[in-house]
Amino acid sequence: MTLQELNALPESERITQLKKYPAKRPDTQSLIKDWDYTQHDVFDEELRPKRRVLVKEQEENKDGTIKSPAQFRWEDVNRMALPLEQDIVNIHTAFTVGTPPKITANATEASEQELMELLDGIHQKNKLPYDNKRLVRSWFAECEVAEYWYVKPAKEDDPNPTYRLKSMIWSPFRGDTLYPYYDEYGDLIAFSREYNKTDTKGIQSTRLMVVDNQNVTIYSNGAQIEQYPHGFSKIPVIYMKRERPLCDKIRTLRSRLEVLLSNFADCLDYNFYPKMVASGEVVGVRNKGMTSEIIQLENDAQVSYLTWQQSPDMAKLEFDNLTSRCYALTNTPQITFEALQGLGNTLSGKAFKFMFMGTHMAVSNHAETIEEFLQRRINFLLSAIGSLIPKYAPVAKRLQVNIEIVPYMIDSLTERIADAVSAVQGGVASLKEGIILAGITDKVDEELAQIEKEKGKELFN
Structure with a gap:
């Protein structure tokens, strides 16, 4: 269905059509339960009930009747949660966009360079490197996210009022229900966001915000209340989704880990204080409460400590194995003090690259969707600048700007410089390329000119 056909429908039918999700929608409540460790099954008293403890034993009369019934109380059990989903998602987010993506362009003319400066200004003013982390984190954990x-509105002292471009992130955990609408060719022709809004009187209403290539239309409880042009030539929404969350495959392993830890903690609590077993008759205890007590026994009675034959090594082995599998299944490095304390200075920059190879392969797979999202943002921003500042419209159409994810890496400056020197001296790279390989400055042309200048001075000395 085209946008024209969609807008020609009666209001109720149009809303129904717009809210048709193109695929099976992820279960947001289940995703929130995985992400928020306080909602894990280990805290559910139906799945992990409290423990019934005998406080006072039953007393009976001589004839066997009950004099006073037994008394019990309910004690809470240990509930040990592991926020593995948060840890794994945060590590993948840092490796994917912790280093700002690399933007390149074929800007040669002055107008093209001016446009690139405007584009860079939008990135800086809107703090997009931080938004990149929020967006990617939402994509990993919530399966879908959109940027609007x-x-x-410009401030009175703003010399360039049309340049105040701002962005907003929409995602399920933020209370948004997202509805992308595609035509028969798979092109996004409308995007809807459903959310709840409470007015000043405390009355809550359900809003549906529909964005197409021209207008923003807002419905409240099924009735249109507002419509206005957004001023762009393209839909000002960039959207990405995935079928399953990043940590979907470790859900059962994490649940088992939490049960294992909680049960082991209960076992430790129960067996922490030593218990004594007596056979025969115990008459009494002398020096009770003192450091050295004497237990009086009769009739060959014996007293011994109750020993715990079960070894905790099996529990530790299972815990370590399950934890390792959780990180291995998601290609996530365990970056902890315990994991790295024995390495010292033995690992070079190249060795770290091999160590994080699995994670970098995962980042390469993430880039299939994330780079497409970031490229769409770049394309939209170029178009938006052309719409808001008409003199840049033809420049924005011809300028080619690309963006590439740069995976995070622990690097060695010494090795980079050595590689750059070897490449230049070996004749496989120019001096300019060597400066770029060394990566010690962003001002490549100025550094190249300074090196040539210093070489010239050496010739005359």
Whole structure:
């Protein structure tokens, strides 16, 4: 269905059509339960009930009747949660966009360079490197996320009011239900966001915000209340989704780990204080409460400590194995003090690259969707600048700007410089390329000119 056909429908039918999700929607409540460790099954008293403890034994009369019934109380059990989903997602987010993505362009003319400066200004003013982390984190954990762009009303002292581009992140954990609408060719022609809004009187209403290539239309409880043009030539929404969360495959392993830890903690609590077993008759205890007590026995009675034959090594082995599998199944490095304390200075920059190879392969797979998202953002921003500042419209159409994810890496400056020197001296790279390989400055042309200048001075000395 085209946008024209969609807008021609009666209001109720149009809303129903817009809210048709193109695929099976992820269960948001289940995803929140995985992400928020306080909602894990180990805290559910139906799945892990409290323990019934005998406080006072039953007393009976001589004739066998009950004099006073037994008394019990309910004691809570240990509930040990592991926020593995948060840890794994945060590590993958850092490796994917912790280093700002690399933006390249074929800007040669002055107008093209000016446009690139405007693009860079939008990134800086909107703090997009931080938004990149929020977006990727939402994509990993919530399965879908959208970025909405709009023109913020200018301040009175703003010399360039049309340049105040702002963005907003929409995602399920933020209370948004997202509805992308595609035409028969798979192109996004409308995007809807459903959310709850409470007015000043405390009355809550359900809003549906529909964005197409021209207008923003807002419905409240099924009735249109507002419509206005957004001022862009493209839909100002960038969207990405995935079928399953990043940590979907470790859910059962993490649940088992939490049960294992909680049961082991209960076992430790129960067996922490030593217990004594007596056979025969115990008459009494002398020096009770003192450091050295004497237990009086009769009739060949014996007293011994109750020993715990079960070894905790099996529990530790299972815990270590399950934890390792959780990180291995998601290609996540265990970056902890315990894991790295024995390495010292033995690992070089190249060795770290091999160590994190699995994670970098995972980042390469993530890039299939994330780079496409970031490229769509770049393309939209170029178009938006052309819409808001008409003189840049033809420049924005011809300028080619690309963006590439740079995986995070622990690097060695010494090795990079050595590699750059070897490449230049070996004749496989120019001096300019060597400066780029060394990566010690962003001002490559100025550094190259300075090196040539210093070489010239050496010739005359």
